[in-house]
Amino acid sequence: xxxxxxxxxxxxxxxxxxxxxxxxxxxxLAKAKAAGTITMxxxxxxxxxxxxxxxxYVGYHVELCEQMLSKLLPGVAIRQMAVTSQNRLPxxxxxxxxxxxxxxxxxxxxxxxxxxxxxxYITEARFAVRTASGIASVEQLKGKTVVTTTxxxxxxxxxxxxxxxxxxxxxxxxxxxxxxxxxLESGRAxxxxxxxxxxxxxxANARNPADFRIVGxxxxxxxIAIMLRKDDRAFKSAVDGYLAGAMSSxxxxxxxxxxxxxxxxxxxxxINIPLSESLKAAFLSPNDRPAEAxxxxx
Numbered sequence: 633x634x635x636x637x638x639x640x641x642x643x644x645x646x647x648x649x650x651x652x653x654x655x656x657x658x659x660x661l662a663k664a665k666a667a668g669t670i671t672m673x674x675x676x677x678x679x680x681x682x683x684x685x686x687x688x689y690v691g692y693h694v695e696l697c698e699q700m701l702s703k704l705l706p707g708v709a710i711r712q713m714a715v716t717s718q719n720r721l722p723x724x725x726x727x728x729x730x731x732x733x734x735x736x737x738x739x740x741x742x743x744x745x746x747x748x749x750x751x752x753y754i755t756e757a758r759f760a761v762r763t764a765s766g767i768a769s770v771e772q773l774k775g776k777t778v779v780t781t782t783x784x785x786x787x788x789x790x791x792x793x794x795x796x797x798x799x800x801x802x803x804x805x806x807x808x809x810x811x812x813x814x815x816l817e818s819g820r821a822x823x824x825x826x827x828x829x830x831x832x833x834x835x836a837n838a839r840n841p842a843d844f845r846i847v848g849x850x851x852x853x854x855x856i857a858i859m860l861r862k863d864d865r866a867f868k869s870a871v872d873g874y875l876a877g878a879m880s881s882x883x884x885x886x887x888x889x890x891x892x893x894x895x896x897x898x899x900x901x902x903i904n905i906p907l908s909e910s911l912k913a914a915f916l917s918p919n920d921r922p923a924e925a926x927x928x929x930x
Contacts, residue, residue, distance in 0.1 A: 658864040660730050664708050672697055673715040673729035673859075677810035679833025680891040680903050681753065681856070682734045688712065692891035696752065696884070697733035697858060700874045716808055717783030721745055724861055731871075732859035735830060737785045739854070739923040749858040749871045750918040752884065754911045754926075755827035756850035757786055760816060760835060763845050767823065770848045777802040779812045779821035785923070786825045789851045809834065816844070825851065829892075829905060836901030853910065854923045872918065879915040 664670035674689040675682040682691040689712050701710050713729055720736060723729045724746055737755075738748040759778070761767040767776075770793070780786040782805040790803050804821060806812040813834040815821040824831065828846060835844045860868055878884040885907060892905045910926075 658861050658867075660861060660864050660867040661705065661870065663727075664705050664730060668707075669709040669711055670701055670705060670731070671711045671713050671729045672701065673720055673723060673732035673734060674712050675716075675734035675809075676714050677808055677813070677834065678735035678830050679837060680896055681829060681833075683833065684714070685897055689714070690897065692887060693733040693735070693752065693858065695891070696878075696887060697731060699887075700871065700878075701731070703874060704870050717781050718807075720783075720859070724859060727861075730861070731867075734859075735827065735856055736859045737827075737854040737923055738857045738859075738920060739785060742859075743922055745862065747860040747862050747864065747868050748920050748922075749860060749868065750875050750920050751855040751857050751911075751914045752875065753829070753856040754908060754914060755829055755854050755856055757789060757825065757852050757854065758828050758831065758846050758850055759823040759825050759848045760813070760831040760844055760846050761823045762816065762819070763843055765822060768847050773801055773823055773848075774799045775801070776822035777804060777820070778823045778825055779804045779806055779815045780825045781806055781809050781812050784826070785854060786827075786851070790825055793851065813838075827854065827856070829903065832903045832905060836896075836903055837899055841901065852923070853926045855914070855921065855926065857920065872920075876918050879918055884915060 674694055676684045680691050681693045682689060698710055715723055715729060715732060715734065720732050720734065721742070724732055738751065759773070767773065778790060778801050780790060780803065787805065793799065794801055804815065806815055809826065809830055812824050812826065816824040817838065831846050835841050838844060858871065860871065888907055892903045895902055
């Protein structure tokens, strides 16, 4: 064997070893079984998908993930860890959390950094305003102050709205959804732009829900999904398999009704967002299509 052949062989061996090491590092199921625990990323203020209730976290995606992980990893402890819009991707990538069960939009840019389970919620992005403001449409926000949360897709959507319509709106960014709603509640912002479910959840838990309403045509339709580490085919296959069963049996629709159409804690408020036709279609034909696919089909 020539020296060149030896060098090429060594390089191939290193490449295969590196690929194998990467695959092992991303093997969430094996990691959880070995450690006896799996860490689930949750959100503090994304009701009814994922939100804090005292010292624990609840919601549609939280309960779904807990049921799923208990089935996929019997005997493995499930640990909850709060993440934010800014740190959810880095914490997933570096292994601090193993799965993110919050309110994350599946889009093409994020698919470069993470994987997504099949869609379990579809949202419309709109505006929450104070009822007394009289604001009822996007056009009435011209010259107004609009808040959204750092690290969310609404940042780009508001910038595009400003560019397309030259509204002269002032966009301010809050650290999380709770702060965004507080800025609206206190009058420091005229509107809060976010997913309809997050807006409805925050309004339902406000001191006086009647003081707020959701207005405007949708800024966009976005699939929301459980986020997984990239290149972990075994875990994604297991998660998607569980979801397919829950969708076909009607169990996921029942869970949806529990969080969107019935009273939820802490105030026994009802979010009242019926299962949409687009989500019904996603349950019938499970898929992990990004937001851009929905935009193209409009």
